[in-house]
Amino acid sequence: MKTVAVLGGGPAGSVAAARLAQGGVKAILIDEKLAWEKPCGGGVTCKAYKEYPFLIENDTPKKLVRNSCLSEPSAGSATLEMSQPLLIYARKDLNGMLLERAAKQGADIVKSRVTAAERASDGGWNITTKQGNIHADSCIVALGARNPLRNMGAEWRDGDTMTALGYFVDSDRDHVDIRFLQGFEGYIWVFPRLGHLSVGICGKGESAQAMRARLERYMDEEGIPYKDARFYGHMLPSLEQSSWRSHRVAGDGWLAVGDSAGLVDPVTGEGIYYAVRSGDVAATSLLEHGTIESEAAYRDQLKREFIDDLTYGAHLSKRLFCESIFGASMTSRMIQLMRRSPLLTQVVEDLFAGSQNYLTLKKRLLETASGLFPDMMLRTFFPSKV
Numbered sequence: 568m569k570t571v572a573v574l575g576g577g578p579a580g581s582v583a584a585a586r587l588a589q590g591g592v593k594a595i596l597i598d599e600k601l602a603w604e605k606p607c608g609g610g611v612t613c614k615a616y617k618e619y620p621f622l623i624e625n626d627t628p629k630k631l632v633r634n635s636c637l638s639e640p641s642a643g644s645a646t647l648e649m650s651q652p653l654l655i656y657a658r659k660d661l662n663g664m665l666l667e668r669a670a671k672q673g674a675d676i677v678k679s680r681v682t683a684a685e686r687a688s689d690g691g692w693n694i695t696t697k698q699g700n701i702h703a704d705s706c707i708v709a710l711g712a713r714n715p716l717r718n719m720g721a722e723w724r725d726g727d728t729m730t731a732l733g734y735f736v737d738s739d740r741d742h743v744d745i746r747f748l749q750g751f752e753g754y755i756w757v758f759p760r761l762g763h764l765s766v767g768i769c770g771k772g773e774s775a776q777a778m779r780a781r782l783e784r785y786m787d788e789e790g791i792p793y794k795d796a797r798f799y800g801h802m803l804p805s806l807e808q809s810s811w812r813s814h815r816v817a818g819d820g821w822l823a824v825g826d827s828a829g830l831v832d833p834v835t836g837e838g839i840y841y842a843v844r845s846g847d848v849a850a851t852s853l854l855e856h857g858t859i860e861s862e863a864a865y866r867d868q869l870k871r872e873f874i875d876d877l878t879y880g881a882h883l884s885k886r887l888f889c890e891s892i893f894g895a896s897m898t899s900r901m902i903q904l905m906r907r908s909p910l911l912t913q914v915v916e917d918l919f920a921g922s923q924n925y926l927t928l929k930k931r932l933l934e935t936a937s938g939l940f941p942d943m944m945l946r947t948f949f950p951s952k953v
């Protein structure tokens with residue numbers, strides 16, 4: 568029986584290990600922490616749990632949120648009633664549920680730190696861990712954004728990552744808040760979980776200290792206490808448009824999945840769906856094509872499904888967060904228009920839910936809101952060629 572080492576046990580690694588074990592391969596998943604409270608909003612989109620029902624059909628504590636409020640200081644706010652609700656987990660619970668699922672499918676779960684992965688003389692892999700060595704025929708890299716294996720997985724160039732930080736606050740509410748800030752490439756979020764809130768900020772182009780000050784100012788204004796709240800910080804892949812074309816998702820005998828492959832939506836920062844989907848696609852490629860052929864099969868499938876879309880998303884992200892139209896930021900215009908247009912509100916809801924991709928967004932806006940959007944705005948927002 569073939570052995571696949573799955574390095575990392577977040578959503579990407581757990582889903583890959585479950586699929587491999589289900590397909591009759593010996594899957595060994597190695598994670599230094601196993602189920603832990605990874606810094607995260609914990610939001611799982613409707614697209615994700617519709618495509619992978621095990622994300623919602625389980626007994627793990629979670630919250631389904633149907634309302635959201637988008638705001639920008641100069642534009643005020645607009646509300647969204649989400650017919651495609653957002654599912655929100657504490658990450659320790661989500662990771663625990665996915666690891667348990669992998670174990671039930673027959674994957675071996677090892678708690679240890681991976682320190683190296685090297686090719687073995689038989690063409691396989693020698694994985695060095697704190698607890699000893701593991702030999703495998705192939706290798707899936709699911710070590711997250713801080714993947715320490717320099718030769719495997721995405722390499723970050725300038726601008727390819729966002730800073731993300733925030734607080735877990737003991738409080739409750741029933742809606743999601745998103746706050747855009749003029750001239751800032753990113754946003755603040757308040758995600759209600761069962762029994763607490765994940766309040767955070769993600770973005771580019773500013774120091775973590777400046778972003779933390781922005782977040783605390785917002786929390787002061789909104790009356791959200793943070794003095795005794797647990798602080799968290801992490802990095803979030805957010806590839807620039809040029810980097811999407813050349814980044815490493817696979818190599819000789821290895822496939823990278825989730826954050827280790829840079830697979831995060833550059834506009835919203837959504838990564839859980841891409842982690843789950845890429846874990847599944849990588850495992851399926853190995854099962855169907857074997858180690859050698861799986862590299863090309865995996866790349867092709869990712870490209871077909873979302874690389875082109877996320878590449879265009881990286882371009883749109885700059886425009887949405889950093890450009891203005893008729894003297895105001897794009898995000899403030901979006902909020903003003905949402906208050907007047909149910910059609911635009913529906914488009915934004917679909918973007919939130921993951922059911923509207925970036926490549927067909929312009930077409931949809933033109934078809935549905937031609938009366939509302941002057942041509943000039945669309946031309947400013949979307950170039951004819953990207």
Ligand SMILES: Cc1cc2nc3c(=O)[nH]c(=O)nc-3n(C[C@H](O)[C@H](O)[C@H](O)COP(=O)(O)OP(=O)(O)OC[C@H]3O[C@@H](n4cnc5c(N)ncnc54)[C@H](O)[C@@H]3O)c2cc1C
Binds near residue numbers: 713714731802
């Ligand atoms: C602040 C923040 C908020 C976010 N909010 C959202 C959100 O609301 N919704 C959403 O969809 N996405 C969100 N994301 C993105 C999301 O968290 C990631 O995209 C997702 O966790 C990626 O899953 P993964 O399995 O690829 O990596 P990870 O979840 O990072 O898992 C990697 C695993 O590898 C293990 N590991 C790392 N190094 C080693 C080592 N050397 N040896 C052994 N094990 C190791 C870690 O313990 C970890 O369990 C957010 C990210 C951040 C930073």
